[in-house]
Each structure stands twice: as structure tokens, then as C-alpha cells.
Amino acid sequence: MKKKIGIVGWLLFAYMFVSAGCQKEANETVIPTTPEKDYFVSAEQLAVIPQNVLQTLATSQGYSKFVPQIKYDVAIYKMVYTTTYKNQEIKASGLLAIPQNMTAPAAILSTQHGTSFLDSDAPTNFPNTFSGFELFASTGFVTLIPDYIGYGISKDIFHPYYDQKHSGLMIVDMIKAAKSYAKKQAIKLNDKLFLVGYSEGGYVTMAAQKEIEMHPEHGLTVTAAAEGAGGYDLTGMLSAVTTTQSYGNPSYLAFVLQSYNTTYNWNRPLTDFFQEPYADRIPELFNGTNGAGKINNSLAKNPQELFNPNFYANLKNPAGEQALKQALVDNSFLNWVPKSPTRLYHGTADQSVFFQTSQSVYDKFKAAGATNVELIPIPGGTHSSSLEPMVLSVIPWIQSLNAPVN
Structure with missing residues (x-):
């Protein structure tokens, strides 16, 4: 609104x-x-x-x-x-x-x-x-x-x-x-x-x-x-996103990862999460001067193309990306x-x-x-x-x- x-x-x-x-x-x-x-x-x-x-x-x-x-x-x-x-x-x-x-x-x-x-x-x-x-x-x-x-x-x-x-x-x-x-x-x-x-x-x-x-x-x-x-x-959202070929709001995905990387002091390089050229673009895209339309148009709609291949594989691997998956559990409302x-x-x-x-x-x-x-x-x-x-x-x-x- x-x-x-x-x-x-x-x-x-x-x-x-x-x-x-x-x-x-x-x-x-x-x-x-x-x-x-x-x-x-x-x-x-x-x-x-x-x-x-x-x-x-x-x-x-x-x-x-x-x-x-x-x-x-x-x-x-x-x-x-x-x-x-x-x-x-x-x-x-x-x-x-x-x-x-x-x-x-x-x-x-x-x-x-x-x-x-x-x-x-x-x-x-x-x-x-x-x-x-x-x-x-x-x-x-x-x-x-x-x-x-x-x-x-x-x-x-x-x-x-x-x-x-x-x-x-x-x-x-x-x-x-x-x-x-x-x-x-x-x-x-x-x-x-x-x-x-x-x-x-x-x-x-x-x-x-x-x-x-x-x-x-x-x-x-x-x-x-x-x-x-x-x-x-959020765990259900992750499952849905990783099984789709196209998601119209990649800005949301990048925003969550940027937020957690900062809020929880992970301080990981963005290339851990995203492929290039997207990893290099994200800091400027999220500097407070760009709207959702520009951000979405600057990122790949296919999560498999947006995310680093190892990161994407680990999202699907039950043993992979444990810190992120635990954060998603902690920030969901299932308990x-x-x-x-x-x-x-x-x-x-x-x-x-x-x-x-x-x-x-x-x-x-x-x-x-x-x-x-x-x-x-x-x-x-x-x-x-x-x-x-x-x-x-x-x-x-x-x-x-x-x-x-x-």
C-alpha cells in the first residue's frame, strides 16, 4: 500500500x-x-x-x-x-x-x-x-x-x-x-x-x-x-524457488542473502552466492537508489543462472549451506x-x-x-x-x- x-x-x-x-x-x-x-x-x-x-x-x-x-x-x-x-x-x-x-x-x-x-x-x-x-x-x-x-x-x-x-x-x-x-x-x-x-x-x-x-x-x-x-x-519458499526455472522477483532472493550475510556477520564474498556478472552488480543495485523493476531486470530470473553453481547445488543437498538453512528455519513461523x-x-x-x-x-x-x-x-x-x-x-x-x- x-x-x-x-x-x-x-x-x-x-x-x-x-x-x-x-x-x-x-x-x-x-x-x-x-x-x-x-x-x-x-x-x-x-x-x-x-x-x-x-x-x-x-x-x-x-x-x-x-x-x-x-x-x-x-x-x-x-x-x-x-x-x-x-x-x-x-x-x-x-x-x-x-x-x-x-x-x-x-x-x-x-x-x-x-x-x-x-x-x-x-x-x-x-x-x-x-x-x-x-x-x-x-x-x-x-x-x-x-x-x-x-x-x-x-x-x-x-x-x-x-x-x-x-x-x-x-x-x-x-x-x-x-x-x-x-x-x-x-x-x-x-x-x-x-x-x-x-x-x-x-x-x-x-x-x-x-x-x-x-x-x-x-x-x-x-x-x-x-x-x-x-x-x-522460508524453508518452503526455498524449496519452491530451487525447483522452478523462472522466478520473477530475483530481487527478493538477493535481498534475503545480502541481509543475512550482513545481519549475521557471515561476511562472505557475494561470489559465494551469485554468479558473475550478478555478484558484481548487487552492491550497487541495493544502494537505496534503485527500484524493484531495475533490480529484477538486472538479475537472472532463472535461479540456476543467478546462483553460484556450488551454492545452488548445496541448496538442494541436505548437508549443504547449513548456516543459511538454519537461518531460514529460525526465521520461519512453524514452531x-x-x-x-x-x-x-x-x-x-x-x-x-x-x-x-x-x-x-x-x-x-x-x-x-x-x-x-x-x-x-x-x-x-x-x-x-x-x-x-x-x-x-x-x-x-x-x-x-x-x-x-x-
């Missing part, structure tokens, strides 16, 4: 300048840390967007079906918070979107976006980048839109792509930071917490859900989670059972992240006794076409769970 906003962006720029000019207080709030761990660092207001502008924006960006749900003006903030990378504290960033003039306390909704290759696609580059998740705030949720580690303020770090621990903690820490900010700014919250994500965001959402449910010391409870088209079974109400959405014709990855984890969850998990196939849905039907289904679901109990 991410689009460049083009001409409509000028509407947002206009409101940014108008709202900034009308405020007497500084737009950036920096709250000193206290002896108790506080993950919040700062919040800079970027815009206050009226309801009618959001409706126009939604229509222009192809989200016209969401227009009836848009009920509130929304204040957009760039929030900086602390999290952990390789056991070291770092600063990370994301958008915080707050509905205006609500009379009832709001729930928190953390929304996780799909795979990004461009630094400029980070949500905090708003309004130049419009993720689409900003619209959730206009339906009455305090909405978080994380950049992820490796983007925004932390763009000098190579993104830990499909690493479960970093993926979960960076979301949990942003939620804690947002709750801290809301408390100090007297923003009323209820006790509901929703998690929603698609593609890599589906994976990151599941990682955050697992982190919260496995570690009650975080002091958080997931009300419900909706995860779409994420690579939850955990969700407790919170959970929906898995996936297009049945998805050729980027195969439907089987959702079917696989769903079957594992049910076999292990999960009672609150649904698999919702989107018939004929591709990776790009399945997000909209997912969101149209998710909104009324989480609204029903957010309704006050009489």
Missing part, C-alpha cells in the same frame, strides 16, 4: 505550510528521557490533513472504496524512537498518524508496508511518498507506519530483511514509543492494539505478534492481527501458535510470495491447536491485486473488535 502521490501531493504540501504557519508552538516535541526506559525520542508534525483532502487523495490514488470510511482530519508526525540492532541501541523512525477531534479513546493500529528498495520510499518521506496506511487514521485509529530499520533515520544500516527478531522488536519498540508520546500529550487511547501488514509487512506483522505474545514483559496485548502474503515459511485472533490473507495466484507459504503455516497452527486463526484465500489474486480486497475485509473486522463492550 504505497504510491508516489504526484500532483495531489501539492495539496498536502499546501496544508503542511498552512498548518505550520497557524501554530504558535514549535512543531517538534522532544521529551527528555527518564530513568525508566522510554523509547520515544521526538515527534515532528508534518501536516494536518482535513477529511475532504483525504477523501480526494484516496480517490485519486485508486482507493475510492475507502472514502466512506474517512471520517476525521488527521495529524501526521515523523516520530523517532529507539530500538535495537545487533544488540546495540539505535534510532529508528516512522510516521504517527493521529485522528483529530475524536470524542472516544482511540485504539492503536500498527501498519507494516511491503518490501522497499528505494530510500525515498520510506513512509517518513511523506508527502513525497504516500503509503496509503495514513488513511487508516481517518477511520479513527492512532496509526503507526514504521520506516523499518535500514530506512528513514536508520538508512545507513542494511535492512535486516526477513529477520524475525529485528522485525518484531522494531515494531514493538515503536508501539511503546507511541504510547509514551500519547500519554505525555494527553491523547486518549483505549486498550486495543491491532497489527496489519502486507507482503514483507505481513511477515513483520507476524514477527511483532509473536514477539508480543511470547514476551509478556513488553506489557502489550494484541487485540487482533491481519497478515497478508508474507513469506512465513509457534498465535493466541490472538489472526487472519491470514493471500492471493491464490501470487507468483511473488507463493500462496503455499500461508497454507503451510496455517496448517501448522491448526495442527498445534490454534483456535483463533483463519486463512482467507483471495481467489485469483496476485501479489499486487490482493492488497485492496484484504484491506476492505480488514477494516470492518477490526472496527467490530474495537467497538465498546456494553
Whole structure:
């Protein structure tokens, strides 16, 4: 759910300048840390967007079906918070979107976006980048839109792509930071917490859900989670990729290997993984200035042509590439059972992240006794076409769970 906003962006720029000019207080709030761990660092207001502008924006960006749900003006903030990378504290960033003039306390909704290759696609580059998740705030949720580690303020770090621990903690820490900010700014919250994500965001959402449910010391409870088209079974994905003659998104394969090589300090030469000329191209392709299209067009679609022959053979050999295969096992979700109400959405014709990855984890969850998990196939849905039907289904679901109990 991410689009460049083009001409409509000028509407947002206009409101940014108008709202900034009308405020007497500084737009950036920096709250000193206290002896108790506080993950919040700062919040800079970027815009206050009226309801009618959001409706126009939604229509222009192809989200016209969401227009009836848009009920509130929304204040957009760039929030900086602390999290952990390789056991070291770092600063990370994301958008915080707050509905205006609500009379009832709001729930928190953390929304996780799909795979990004461009630094400029980070949500905090708003309004130049419009993720689409900003619209959730206009339906009455305090909405978080994380950049992820490796983007925004932390763009000098190579993104830990499909690493479960970093993926979960960076979301949990942003939620804690947002709750801290809301408390100090007297923003009323209820006790509901929703998690929603698609593609890599589906994976990151599941990682955050697992982190919260496995570690009650975080002091958080997931009300419900909706995860779409994420690579939850990485071992199954590996098997599928190594048996196909053509995979349309070799960028994903290279991204995972680059991520693990960096995150786990393997520091292996790229020629261990890739044939030339691809090994030589990859550092520049993944420097944050190239989009998915260029990267995919610069790499071989046939995994047997992309990968080093020895590496490719070892992927198929049960005794080969043990460190990588163990990392894929560790970063899959096959030995955990969700407790919170959970929906898995996936297009049945998805050729980027195969439907089987959702079917696989769903079957594992049910076999292990999960009672609150649904698999919702989107018939004929591709990776790009399945997000909209997912969101149209998710909104009324989480609204029903957010309704006050009489």
C-alpha cells in the first residue's frame, strides 16, 4: 500500500505550510528521557490533513472504496524512537498518524508496508511518498507506519530483511514509543492494539505478534492481527524457488542473502552466492537508489543462472549451506501458535510470495491447536491485486473488535 502521490501531493504540501504557519508552538516535541526506559525520542508534525483532502487523495490514488470510511482530519508526525540492532541501541523512525477531534479513546493500529528498495520510499518521506496506511487514521485509529530499520533515520544500516527478531522488536519498540508520546500529550487511547501488514509487512506483522505474545514483559496485548502474503515459511519458499526455472522477483532472493550475510556477520564474498556478472552488480543495485523493476531486470530470473553453481547445488543437498538453512528455519513461523485472533490473507495466484507459504503455516497452527486463526484465500489474486480486497475485509473486522463492550 504505497504510491508516489504526484500532483495531489501539492495539496498536502499546501496544508503542511498552512498548518505550520497557524501554530504558535514549535512543531517538534522532544521529551527528555527518564530513568525508566522510554523509547520515544521526538515527534515532528508534518501536516494536518482535513477529511475532504483525504477523501480526494484516496480517490485519486485508486482507493475510492475507502472514502466512506474517512471520517476525521488527521495529524501526521515523523516520530523517532529507539530500538535495537545487533544488540546495540539505535534510532529508528516512522510516521504517527493521529485522528483529530475524536470524542472516544482511540485504539492503536500498527501498519507494516511491503518490501522497499528505494530510500525515498520510506513512509517518513511523506508527502513525497504516500503509503496509503495514513488513511487508516481517518477511520479513527492512532496509526503507526514504521520506516523499518535500514530506512528513514536508520538508512545507513542494511535492512535486516526477513529477520524475525529485528522485525518484531522494531515494531514493538515503536508501539511503546507511541504510547509514551500519547500519554505525555494527553491523547486518549483505549486498550486495543491491532497489527496489519502486507507482503514483507505481513511477515513483520507476524514477527511483532509473536514477539508480543511470547514476551509478556513488553506489557502489550494484541487485540487482533491481519497478515497478508508474507513469506512465513522460508524453508518452503526455498524449496519452491530451487525447483522452478523462472522466478520473477530475483530481487527478493538477493535481498534475503545480502541481509543475512550482513545481519549475521557471515561476511562472505557475494561470489559465494551469485554468479558473475550478478555478484558484481548487487552492491550497487541495493544502494537505496534503485527500484524493484531495475533490480529484477538486472538479475537472472532463472535461479540456476543467478546462483553460484556450488551454492545452488548445496541448496538442494541436505548437508549443504547449513548456516543459511538454519537461518531460514529460525526465521520461519512453524514452531509457534498465535493466541490472538489472526487472519491470514493471500492471493491464490501470487507468483511473488507463493500462496503455499500461508497454507503451510496455517496448517501448522491448526495442527498445534490454534483456535483463533483463519486463512482467507483471495481467489485469483496476485501479489499486487490482493492488497485492496484484504484491506476492505480488514477494516470492518477490526472496527467490530474495537467497538465498546456494553
